[in-house]
Amino acid sequence: xxxxxxxxxxxxxxxxxxxxxxxxxxxxxxxxxxxxxxxxxxxxxxxxxxxxxxxxxxxxxxxxxxxxxxxxxxxxxxxxxxxxxxxxxxxxxxxxxxxxxxxxxxxxxxxxxxxxxxxxxxxxxxxxxxxxxxxxxxxxxxxxxxxxxxxxxxxxxxxxxxxxxxxxxxxxxxxxxxxxxxxxxxxxxxxxxxxxxxxxxxxxxxxxxxxxxxxxxxxxxxxxxxxxxxxxxxxxxxxxxxxxxxxxxxxxxxxxxxxxxxxxxxxxxxxxxxxxxxxxxxxxxxxxxxxxxxxxxxxxxxxxxxxxxxxxxxxxxxxxxxxxxxxxxxxxxxxxxx
Numbered sequence: 001x002x003x004x005x006x007x008x009x010x011x012x013x014x015x016x017x018x019x020x021x022x023x024x025x026x027x028x029x030x031x032x033x034x035x036x037x038x039x040x041x042x043x044x045x046x047x048x049x050x051x052x053x054x055x056x057x058x059x060x061x062x063x064x065x066x067x068x069x070x071x072x073x074x075x076x077x078x079x080x081x082x083x084x085x086x087x088x089x090x091x092x093x094x095x096x097x098x099x100x101x102x103x104x105x106x107x108x109x110x111x112x113x114x115x116x117x118x119x120x121x122x123x124x125x126x127x128x129x130x131x132x133x134x135x136x137x138x139x140x141x142x143x144x145x146x147x148x149x150x151x152x153x154x155x156x157x158x159x160x161x162x163x164x165x166x167x168x169x170x171x172x173x174x175x176x177x178x179x180x181x182x183x184x185x186x187x188x189x190x191x192x193x194x195x196x197x198x199x200x201x202x203x204x205x206x207x208x209x210x211x212x213x214x215x216x217x218x219x220x221x222x223x224x225x226x227x228x229x230x231x232x233x234x235x236x237x238x239x240x241x242x243x244x245x246x247x248x249x250x251x252x253x254x255x256x257x258x259x260x261x262x263x264x265x266x267x268x269x270x271x272x273x274x275x276x277x278x279x280x281x282x283x284x285x286x287x288x289x290x291x292x293x294x295x296x297x298x299x300x301x302x303x304x305x306x307x308x309x310x311x312x313x314x315x316x317x318x319x320x321x322x323x324x325x326x327x328x329x330x331x332x333x334x335x336x337x338x
Contacts, residue, residue: 102125102126102127102222103125103126103127103128103129103165103219103220103221103222103223104121104124104125104127104128104129104221104222104223104224104225104262105128105129105130105131105212105215105216105219105221105223105224105225106118106121106128106129106130106131106225106226107131107132107208107209107212107224107225107226107227108130108131108132108146108150108167109132109133109142109143109146109227110132110142110143110144110145110146110149110293110294111142111145111227111293111294111295112273112289112293112295112308112320113227113229113265113273114226114227115149115153115288115289115292115293116227116264116265116273116276116277116280116289117225117226117227117264117265118130118149118150118153118225119153119160119277119280119281119285120225120264120276120280121223121225121262122153122157122160122163122164123160123280125163125223126163127163127165127221128163128164128165129165129166129167129168129219129221130146130150130164130165130166130167130168131167131168131169131170131208131211131212131215132146132167132168132169132170133169133170133172133208133211134169134170134171134172134173135172135173135174135204136173140299141294141299141301142293142294142295142299143169144294145292145293145294146167147167148292149288149292149293150164150167152288152292153285153288156281156284156285156288157281157284157285168215170211172207172211202238203238204238205226205228205236205238205239205243206238206243206247208226209224209226209244209247209251209261210251212224212226213251213255213257213259214255216259217255217257222258222259222260223259223260223262224259224260224261224262225261225262225263225264226244226261226262226263227263227265228240228241228243228244228263228265228266229263229265229266229267229268229273230266230267231265231266231267231268231269241263241266244261244263244266245261247261248260248261264276269323269326269332269333270319270320270322270323270324270326270327270333271323271324271326271327271331271332271333272332273323274286274289274323274324274327275327277289289308290307290308290324291304291308291309293308294308294309294310295308295310295316295317295319295320296309296310296311296314296316296317297311297314297315297316297317298311298314305321306324307320307321307323307324307325308320308324319333
């Protein structure tokens with residue numbers, strides 16, 4: 001082989017090696033995608049619905065490093081890089097916080113959905129604490145229902161009462177001050193130019209969950225429970241399942257924790273929510289939810305209807321009423337209120 005041919009061959013070989021190096025992250029991305037039928041978050045929950053642009057191997061180390069995880073947990077879904085991440089964590093990191101106990105923090109507003117979620121959590125976890133927010137909401141009367149419902153459920157269900165822990169109330173007036181919505185202003189409820197009802201408070205649930213995680217971090221609670229739902233809802237984007245899954249990943253990365261966001265109502269319509277209450281606590285719990293909670297956006301609590309207190313005309317009242325009627329009739333709610 002002539003010297004010039006050898007030089008050309010070496011140049012070509014160098015180019016091929018460089019090209020292979022550039023492709024290695026992409027190859028790792030496809031390896032994860034091919035080896036895991038369902039992508040998973042730090043707590044092992046399916047996040048296949050979230051559309052990631054890339055899922056490189058190094059992400060596994062970012063999620064898994066510094067914590068002990070089962071072979072099924074983590075976004076790698078059992079990818080071999082998990083063992084490397086474990087070894088790195090053992091050598092390089094010192095874990096100073098204890099693992100969260102079997103406890104939950106429930107976002108409890110005083111409404112039907114969050115009250116049902118509170119019962120759901122009390123039925124499952126050893127310790128359950130509650131969290132409410134005063135953000136200047138127009139229907140602030142719901143906050144006044146919180147103490148009454150907590151006391152009533154503890155009395156009606158003594159076993160749950162033993163598990164019911166502290167209540168936390170956060171002044172979030174800043175959210176109301178930056179929100180020009182029908183939830184925080186005395187304006188008519190209508191559909192905005194965005195196609196969403198003007199009761200939508202941008203960033204509300206995102207802020208709620210971030211504060212909940214900060215409190216749960218300090219209190220040693222692992223599970224964050226919220227009444228978000230995208231089955232029977234007004235289209236709020238921060239109530240969607242994808243939003244909650246993405247937020248869980250963000251919180252776990254940002255706090256180096258393993259929180260689990262639970263949304264037991266996500267795929268239930270309002271009739272099913274009433275049925276869930278009956279399943280958890282029978283007619284006694286259904287009656288507590290009907291009488292002791294508040295849903296009406298305008299804060300009307302003068303008249304007790306068959307389905308509970310409220311004006312009967314706002315979207316929240318219509319949805320609650322339709323759900324209760326469908327629950328009594330053994331039907332499902334198939335259409336959102338207009």
